[in-house]
Structures are given as C-alpha cells and as structure tokens.
Amino acid sequence: MLTNTFPQDFIFGGATAAYQVEGETRSYGKGKVAWDDYLAEQGRFSPEPACDFYHRYDSDLALCEQFGMNGIRVSIAWSRIFPEGSGEPNPEGVAFYHNLFASCRAHGVEPFVTLHHFDSPLAIYANGDFLNRANIDAFEAYARFCFKEYADDVRHWFTFNEIAAATMNRYVEGTWPLGKKVSLHECLQAQHNMMVAHARAVCAFKDGGYAGEIGIVHALEYKYPYDPESPADIEAARNDDVLQNRLLLDATFRGDYAPGTRAIIDHLCASSQGTFEIAEHDLEIMRRAAMLNDCLGINYYQSRFLKAYEGESDLHHNGTGDKGTGRWRVAGVGERAVRPGVPTTDWDWIIYPKGLFDLMMDITLRYPNYKKFYITENGMGRKDRIENGVIDDTERIDYVKDHLRWILRAIEIGINVEGYFMWSLQDQFSWTNGYSKRYGFFYVDFESQQRIPKASAYWFKRVSETRRLEV
Ligand code: BGP
Numbered sequence: 001m002l003t004n005t006f007p008q009d010f011i012f013g014g015a016t017a018a019y020q021v022e023g024e025t026r027s028y029g030k031g032k033v034a035w036d037d038y039l040a041e042q043g044r045f046s047p048e049p050a051c052d053f054y055h056r057y058d059s060d061l062a063l064c065e066q067f068g069m070n071g072i073r074v075s076i077a078w079s080r081i082f083p084e085g086s087g088e089p090n091p092e093g094v095a096f097y098h099n100l101f102a103s104c105r106a107h108g109v110e111p112f113v114t115l116h117h118f119d120s121p122l123a124i125y126a127n128g129d130f131l132n133r134a135n136i137d138a139f140e141a142y143a144r145f146c147f148k149e150y151a152d153d154v155r156h157w158f159t160f161n162e163i164a165a166a167t168m169n170r171y172v173e174g175t176w177p178l179g180k181k182v183s184l185h186e187c188l189q190a191q192h193n194m195m196v197a198h199a200r201a202v203c204a205f206k207d208g209g210y211a212g213e214i215g216i217v218h219a220l221e222y223k224y225p226y227d228p229e230s231p232a233d234i235e236a237a238r239n240d241d242v243l244q245n246r247l248l249l250d251a252t253f254r255g256d257y258a259p260g261t262r263a264i265i266d267h268l269c270a271s272s273q274g275t276f277e278i279a280e281h282d283l284e285i286m287r288r289a290a291m292l293n294d295c296l297g298i299n300y301y302q303s304r305f306l307k308a309y310e311g312e313s314d315l316h317h318n319g320t321g322d323k324g325t326g327r328w329r330v331a332g333v334g335e336r337a338v339r340p341g342v343p344t345t346d347w348d349w350i351i352y353p354k355g356l357f358d359l360m361m362d363i364t365l366r367y368p369n370y371k372k373f374y375i376t377e378n379g380m381g382r383k384d385r386i387e388n389g390v391i392d393d394t395e396r397i398d399y400v401k402d403h404l405r406w407i408l409r410a411i412e413i414g415i416n417v418e419g420y421f422m423w424s425l426q427d428q429f430s431w432t433n434g435y436s437k438r439y440g441f442f443y444v445d446f447e448s449q450q451r452i453p454k455a456s457a458y459w460f461k462r463v464s465e466t467r468r469l470e471v
Pocket of ligand 1: 017020161162165219299377381423431432433437
C-alpha cells in the first residue's frame with residue numbers, strides 16, 4: 001500500500017524568482033538586465049510591477065505562514081547586489097535581501113535561495129554571458145560575496161536555476177534576449193561553462209566553512225522514445241536527453257562526462273558546425289564539486305516523447321496559450337511529439353507525473369553519490385479566473401496531487417526527497433507569457449495587487465499541515 005504521509009521535516013512551500021516577482025527593476029540602485037530592454041522593445045508586457053514583492057514580501061510571507069508553508073524559494077538578483085556584475089556592491093540591494101530573510105525568519109518560513117535565476121546583469125550578459133569565461137570569475141566573486149554577507153540568514157543555497165532553459169531558450173529556440181536559432185554548440189558550451197561556475201561556487205562555499213547546504217536546480221524532463229520499438233526514436237530521445245539533462249547531470253554528479261554523453265555532445269555540436277571545449281583544470285574543480293554538492297533541486301513540469309526527425313529545424317514557441325500551436329523539431333536532435341491520450345496544458349506542456357519518478361530513479365541508479373532531492377518547481381500554468389469571488393483551480397490540485405503521489409512513491413522506496421515547492425507562490429510575471437499564464441496558490445490582481453487564495457491554496461494548507469495526501 002502506498003504511504004500517504006510525508007516525513008516529519010518535509011518542506012512544503014511556494015517558489016518565486018526575483019525578476020518575476022519583485023518589480024522595481026530599475027530602482028533602488030539595481031543595474032540593468034537584458035530582459036529590461038528586450039521586453040520594452042517587444043512591448044508585449046512589462047516586468048513592472050510584477051507582484052510588487054519588493055514592497056510586499058512581508059505580507060506574502062504572512063500568507064505562507066497562514067497557509068501552512070514552512071519554506072519559500074527566492075532568488076537574489078545579481079544586478080541588485082552588483083549593478084554592473086562586479087565592482088562595488090549596492091547597499092540598498094544588499095539591505096533588501098537582509099530584510100527579506102529576516103521576514104522569512106519572523107514568519108517561520110525557511111528561505112531556499114538561488115543565486116542566478118535567468119537574470120545575469122546586462123554588463124555580463126551582453127559581454128558573452130557564460131560563453132565568455134571571464135564571466136565565470138564574476139559569478140564566483142558574486143557567489144562568494146553572498147555566502148559571506150548572508151551567512152547568518154541563509155542555510156540552503158542553489159547556484160543556478162535551470163541552466164538548460166537559460167541556454168536552450170537563448171541558443172536553440174531563440175525566444176530569449178539576444179536569441180539565436182539553433183546553435184547547439186553554443187548551447188552546450190554555455191552549459192559546460194555554467195557548470196564550471198557552479199563548481200567554483202560550491203567549492204568556495206565549502207572552503208569557506210559556511211553552515212548549511214548547497215546545490216543546483218535543474219529543469220529535468222524524462223525523454224521517452226515516441227515508439228519504444230524504433231531505434232531512430234530511441235536515438236532522438238538520447239539526443240534530447242543529453243541536450244537537456246545528461247550533460248548537466250554528469251557535470252553535477254560525476255564532475256566529468258561519461259564517454260556516451262561525450263559522444264552525443266560531440267555529435268550535437270558537429271550538427272551545428274561547432275566544437276565543445278573543456279579548459280584545463282575544469283574537470284578537476286568539477287570533480288571536487290561533485291563530491292561536495294549537497295542537494296539537487298528538480299524543476300519538473302513535463303516529460304517528452306521523441307520522434308526521429310530528418311528535416312531542417314522548425315520551432316514555434318507557444319507563448320500565448322493557444323493550444324496546439326507549439327512545434328519543436330531540431331536538426332541533429334529529433335522532434336518532440338505527444339503520444340495519443342497524454343494530456344497537455346493550453347501552452348502545450350505535457351502532463352506526465354510518472355516522468356518525475358522515472359527521473360529520480362534514473363539519477364539514483366546512475367549517480368550513487370546523489371544525496372538528496374528537493375522538488376524546487378512543479379506546477380500548472382492556467383488561465384485562472386475569479387468566478388463569484390472564488391478561483392476554482394481543481395485541475396491544478398489534481399496536477400499537484402498526482403505529482404505528490406509519485407514523490408511519496410519515491411520516498412517509500414528509499415529515494416531521499418526532502419521538500420516540494422509549487423511554482424508558484426503567487427501569480428507572477430512569466431518570461432515569455434506575461435501575466436495571462438497564472439501558476440500561483442494566490443491569485444494576484446495585477447492592478448490592485450490584491451491576493452486571493454485559490455482553491456489549491458486551501459487544499460495545500462491541509463496537505464502541509466497534516467503532512468498527509470488524501471488518496
Ligand atoms: C521555469 C522557471 C520559472 C518559471 C516556470 C514557468 O522554467 O524556472 O522561472 O517561469 O518555468 O515557466 P513559464 O513562465 O514559461 O510558463
């Protein structure tokens with residue numbers, strides 16, 4: 001019989017990211033990020049004031065407390081601390097996060113803090129971002145500053161959020177600032193360089209003797225062959241696995257690349273006329289960090305079914321919620337398809353909770369030095385509406401419940417999962433979807449900034465307070 005009870009110290013929380021919640025993107029001494037001009041030029045939506053978390057964090061944390069949450073995921077905006085990416089810190093930015101963490105403590109909500117959530121300072125981003133190795137040094141210096149400055153405030157650190165999304169949206173899909181379509185070698189090279197930056201930060205944290213734990217957050221998707229009997233589909237699934245998961249997981253847990261992974265990396269790079277470079281000493285520091293790394297944050301939304309694909313790359317990002325408009329066919333990789341009967345959201349995200357379990361099994365089998373998982377994001381984007389004063393998001397409750405069931409199954413067989421953060425705490429600004437794609441426990445009226453708990457918030461409160469999932 002499947003257990004329906006979570007461990008005593010399990011963390012239940014909601015997730016946020018600085019740029020998606022804070023607002024005040026160009027004030028209080030904050031430096032620019034590439035998104036500022038990109039969004040202004042597009043004119044589709046503004047990150048201001050998002051959900052005004054910069055001014056409302058205390059009342060949002062009070063809501064967390066009231067709704068039974070004992071954790072929150074937040075990120076520090078690098079350009080609030082170092083407006084130009086390096087140099088002199090901005091005192092207002094530094095103070096803001098001290099105040100935020102103090103409020104977390106006052107409300108009994110444990111902060112899980114990410115150093116980089118898609119928002120490199122413009123000075124870094126425009127200067128090659130992580131394709132420019134000088135920026136690895138800048139990231140390390142920023143990380144060292146934060147470890148020291150917030151040593152008394154923070155016990156749970158993550159270096160990067162979703163290197164896969166950051167690199168694929170920029171260098172494969174071209175939907176993010178300075179976007180470029182299908183440059184697989186730049187995508188993979190940036191992934192490697194960011195993993196070197198991660199490794200440097202992990203070693204700095206451990207060498208500094210700071211209390212607490214450190215890890216990284218990856219956006220993982222299990223890659224199934226569309227037709228499990230088709231060797232070509234199996235190969236496509238392997239390609240997409242390396243592009244999204246494997247390079248990053250090998251780097252995280254092995255500190256180098258398994259020969260099979262390396263062979264596919266080289267194939268992918270060659271298919272976009274590029275090469276993959278590992279600098280001297282990279283593997284040394286990566287291997288050391290792989291042993292020191294404490295935890296992996298898994299952001300899990302969906303899995304993929306891969307078909308072989310021989311044509312030119314053909315991509316269309318569904319950023320509007322018009323179901324069925326997304327396409328992802330990449331030369332040298334394959335085509336992402338949906339198996340009949342598998343449900344999808346209006347943004348064409350595949351709903352497949354079992355994939356989360358398969359991913360955790362895969363990691364525990366392949367990387368015996370993994371120590372613990374947090375599910376740092378999982379959730380459902382919806383066009384939530386207020387009807388008669390209430391927001392009925394039963395669909396989202398079902399989505400979360402199904403994922404929590406697979407997490408309990410994993411815990412039952414001995415996989416170490418210590419927390420779950422729904423994306424998102426409150427409705428937020430979405431990078432390529434603006435404000436119509438809502439994810440929160442708390443509905444946000446973006447005009448008045450009023451928060452209204454959705455049905456899912458009341459449901460989650462019961463789960464977190466009883467630590468039980470009613471089945
Ligand atoms: C993850 C990111 C979040 C968030 C979420 C939902 O990839 O870490 O920042 O945006 O996805 O994505 P979207 O807003 O595109 O629906």
